[in-house]
Amino acid sequence: MKKLLLLGIALCSVLTFAQELKSPSEFLGYQLGTQFTRHHEVVDYYQYLASVASDRVQLQEYGKTNERRPLLLAYVSSAENIQNIESIREEHLKDMNGGGDTSKAIVWLSYNVHGNESVSTEASMQTIYELLTSKSDYLENTVVLIDPCINPDGRDRYVNWYNENKNSPYNVDPNSKEHHEGWLNGRANHYMFDLNRDWAWLTQIESQQRLKFFNKWLPHVHVDFHEQGVDNPYYFAPAAEPFHEVITDFQRDFQVTIGKNHAKYFDANGWFYFTKERFDLLYPSYGDTYPTMNGGIGMTYEQGGSGRAGLGIKTGIGDTLTLKDRIAHHHTTGLSTVEVASKNAKKLNDEFKKFYTNKTFKYKSYALNGDEDKIDALTALLQQHNIEYNWGKSGSAKGFSYTTGRTKSIRMSEKSLVVHTDQPKGTLVKVLFEPRAKLSDSVTYDITAWSLPYAYGLDAVASEAKVNTTSSLSAKAPGATIDEDTYAYITDWNSMNDARFLAELLQEKIRVRFSHKPFSINGKSHERGSLIITKSDNKNNTDFVKTLSAVTKKHGKILTATQTGFVDSGKDFGSGFVQVIDDVKVAILSGGPASTLRFGEIWHFFEQQLHYPVAVIDADYMNRVDFSEYDVLILPGGWGYKGFLTKDKLRDLKEWVSNGGKLIAMNGSIKALAGKDGFSVDYKEQEKDSTKSVRPFDGSERERIKSAITGAIFKTKVDNTHPLAYGYDSSYFTLKLGDDSYEYLTNGNVVYLEEGQNKPVSGFAGSKAQAKIAKTLVYGVENHGRGSVIYMVDNPLFRGFWENGKLLFANALFMVN
Template identity: 70%
Template sequence: MTRFLHLSFFLFSFIITAQLKSPSEFLGYELGSEFTRHYEVVDYYEYLAKEASDRVKLIEYGQTNERRPLLLAFVSSAENISNLENIRQEHLKDIEGSGNTSKAIVWLSYNVHGNESVGTEASMQTIYELLTTKSSYLEDTVVIMDPCINPDGRDRYSNWYNQYKNSPHQVDPNSKEHNEGWWSGRSNHYMFDLNRDWAWLTQVESQQRLKYYNKWLPHVHVDFHEQGVDNPYYFAPAAEPYHEVITDFQRDFQVTLGKNHAKYFDANGWFYFTKEIFDLFYPSYGDTYPTYNGAIGMTYEQGGSGRGGLGVITKIGDTLTLKDRIAHHHTTGLSTVEVASKNADKLNSEFKKFYKNRNFKYKNYVLNGDEDKIIALKKLLSKHEIAYGSPSKGSVKGFNYSTGTSGSMPISEKSLVVSTNQPKATLVKVLFEPNAKLSDSLTYDITAWSLPYAYGLNAIATTSSVDGTFTDNSSDEDKVVHIYVGKPTIDEGAYAYVTDWNSMEDTRFLAELFKNGIRVRKADHPFTIKGSTFKRGSLIITRADNQNKSDFIESLQRISQKHLVQLTSVNTGYVDSGKDFGSSSVQMITKPKIAMLSGKPTSTLRFGEIWHFFEQQLHYPVTILDSDYWDKVDLKDYHILILPGGGYGNYFTESQLTKLKEWVKNGGKLLAMGGAINAIDGENGFGIKKKEVEKDSSKNQPKPHKNSQREFIKKAITGAIFKTKVDNSHPLAYGYGTDYFTLKLGSDSYDYLKNGNAVYLEGNTKPVSGFAGSEAQKKVGSSLIFGVEQYGQGQVIYMIDNPLFRGFWENGKLFFANALFMVD
């Protein structure tokens, strides 16, 4: 009788499984013969969640900027799905060493780059086979699948391809369907690279995804990608450098997975490579961030990307099809789940060990600085569920970030302490360490990112404990508030209201004042009034300037409370020291009308950083002028024109450059960033000049070809942090001290200006963190970082380094705001 019941159950399960439609059956076309639009992908996952509800749980974890849903599918056996929450809670107990689960948690992330579109297609075939032919993998495994991390970018690509492809599709790589335009499908709505945003969380997709990632903290995480069409498949193990916190088990398990993948690829005669190009160092990738949270984090790269289309001829004459690409990603996806299911016990035991090991050199990172910057950092830490606290009053000793040597720093209850004695200890070390140990200078991305430098805070890394109050912080960053209690109030009868200019919160305050029609002045000299001292750039809001605004006091009170800005009410414009409020040194800030160039030759990434800054951080309008027609626009309508970084070359014609110069001469403000400066320097441009470096002829000797990469890296700077000098009497540097730590992304360098050198490098150019080649260090010595050239009645503002890089270099953002509001 028992045998009959087992047979009946097997037959019933087979019938139910057989009834599930494959992706091709559901979509109505063979998978790989078309690009599936995002809504169709959602439809298929919803179908599976309905028809196999005992084995699939589907949730919508958020929406994109363009209102497309973000999904997670939990796939496992019926028993595991019915016990899903208990499995999760028991798994998280492993962080403290008390868990008792034997299930492996595998998270598969697809299509983080929108035009690397095969991932989403492969995900549908993968989930289908996990529910049918490969269901045995699910007995000991919970698989979490994100079918499309970047729906906005994916639909941008698939819609573009469906619009421009030949019918039938054309495999000639020169055809239009293989050559996307300036705004490719790679990025999200704001043109950010979501695969470099895991740690910085500047984008809504990343923020919403991480809330669920932290709820599960999987044992294995795979980020599915594509690369150039001529490259074979890449899978783990990764290349050097590996960050030193990565454990032996994490390294070894990558090898285990790689060998299993190779078995299937070998059987099919498919080409692949490992241990090259894609390293495990920069913390904001979809492989490294999970690794620093205890997972086996990996990148898988299939040849194809936006150039692939439905089929394309490679350089060796083969035809790479979308069906081929699907087969490869589908194979590694299933192979990953297979290996995890066979090693579930080992994954669980090693996960416990990862979180048990918290024996790092630095026990605490203690930070002082502007309160708004402290709060901004707290918000980031809360998103990562990193605990922090307040120290007892006194002082701490340890490594001083500012000097690069041992030192001490006074602390108070307003200081911030982040300890490595917590579950997220490894991530804390990686994000806060002064200078990450680099085992190989040939890396895939930047080599420095330390948060104290990025947020402009004074910091000490201590090897001993720090007394203080440490609480279990909420993961809701909106609950992070200013230290002082109560809402700021103002004296309705005051002559003027004054506040400091130190941070991005101050810039948002100013932007909202402008939006509400409130006029504001700035102090170009320090002054003392009513016993308080205010620095250059401080905002002065007078009743006289706003006497025609009937709701002036009400609006000012509301806006200051919203931004928690403390206004000092004063009953006179007569200062104790400095310049009185009627002085020519206390000028009205112009409410600027701002335009920005888009399209070629700008970089989509550099453009997107600025676009996001205006709309999501500053909340101030910007007009976008496309390169196709900008020179037909009357620039007199705008106070500021921004040229984002990019590959300009000789982009501007002589007549266009003449037009720009005339506009600046008549009072316009031109803000040129990064590569844009190359297009406006030289004899026919403005006054900035490239730095000339004397060549050493003795080094101009033949070098072995095998050393070519090593020779090249001598001239490169791979995202290193340098300590610069700041002239904070210049309006471009209002709100800063005398030093600034800049993130330098290359060796482009320019001579000092005759005047207006707001931020610059002196002769000693050794980076404080990260890698810079020996030849590159010589090149950037005694060079400009940020400066202003007076040109007629207007100005040209130069930003050689990028203060808005990937939206995470918080301490650079005030320079950009100064360029908009303070430079005149």
């Protein structure tokens, strides 16, 4: 492994060494907890430890953030263990196959995944110092991996903001500015993504780089350190229900063991805490659930404070919560975790081996058919998770059909993807592919449905029998040779890869057309949305052939050449139904009413997925922008649009749309347009419940969830003759995150819930919420003058993982007039 500053230092004894080692306070020059430490200073301290204590600390730079800050992983153990660190790792991983003969416990401590939950990085420095000094006996049979800051970009954003705005000395008054971050807060990473919800989807560079090393270790115990509201006492394991059904009895019981050890220390200090509430173990993409579903004991620890707390704040009961207090609590649970792991090293190893060797899953295989680009996108994700997959053989596979919800057979070929549960990562396969997660409790902290066949838009069955496979896939047929004598090139429009191909062509100034009607030419059929690149359109582009060839090769596209624009059926290439795609100029609203997370999803989509330029227009100066320079304006989801979109702003928006602009209104922003003059979208009329009954206060939460949809998947109807739905079948599985419901539009209902489609195919939706969303709009288009308004009630870019929704967004940009 690559090591940073591993300088050999001869020391007479561990005692002498401990006396020489500087504490964080001594090294930084201020008492820990009296200031926030910037990321580069944290890096300095860890590099110092790796230099001075090179026999017991190794430091790995495992990647960099979007803003080029280093991501670090410190390996901490006894001198003997560090000397044999690689053999310990290799022996540990043999347990996945029933082998292995190690007695070492592997503990991974992850700090500061949310940047403005800033105490944990401070606590990490005190924790590693004490592991090397007063608690070094824990390390005799334990390897501790410490990630001091998962989200350096977010953390430095918060720390820099706080240092700029705090009082001197700090002010505990909760109304003081130092306790009120602005819109661009420090919680998320550079692209405003919540990294604690990205472990399974790996959309962000930090997650991708971290998981490479996580999979090399697969720790017995993993802790994710967080903060919550100022007035909350400390939370630690055991977690709340629902637990995912794959979580073993041992994993549940060991959380209790660890929790009781924490309680011993908290009780001795008179600190308040709670367990078994709020934070469940269902959604697989958290820093506690993902490690658990990979055989470890994954836990979240939550300290009161977060971005509001600063260096000190007065709580609701009049106490003062300081950064020093918060450090002490996280530091205590961190050391307590290592202590328990050390005491139970053999049991942890034995149970880890059992986790990987006892597989009794209902479904033995998942067989998937669909567009090759979507299959490629899914296999790329599987590779990142070290999930094995194979390819089908000619024949059929029978099982639960994700499309119909019933038992069905699908035809198999060498292009069919097959994923077995009989493999080391079989438990994770079951979790990510299962048609419907089993809920032990409907009150959950996050979404309750995520199944990858739905997310990637693939026709799939879950088979109780093992599907026959082969290990190799035939190579794709090469595309047509690009030369100047060809009249036109045709290619399909089905996936995000197709959208990236188009986006790059437009930026290379290559003109592209698309067909509004299906057509056939030279005996081959082409669907609506098919891209057509003609020599005539690009006659003034001297590098046309060279550029087209390079872009085609880069994206692995297959082009069909034709020597004529005269079609066998459909519309000829000169028809008005074959339209030139505009190189649109796009703007997105930031700040003000927009959610930072919803904004970030769109920002990341343009820059890291579509690779197409977007202008970020802040709400503070929106009134001073000449929007006639832009073709598209996107309003991300949010909660404050009703107050933000005043009568004057709405008038200006309508005028801009009427003059040819394209407005994409997403999620919460639609509420500000509903029922307003010039916008036909409107709320669905709800039947009023005239009956009233007395309900006990204790049941109020259960009553509320009747009106909730906690991230459930619904099967919708699609009008795929509309440009917004080009590339889609007649149905689409949408991830619905709430019960917002709008009536059908007069025209332009592209994706919608029909009568009887208001029950989820996966996930939880309360009875009242189901009734509310019956026969409602999901995606629609309203023409207004020369422009259009596109309504996206559900979010196709949610957390960047709903792959099958992304083409809808690309259609909104390029296909809708």
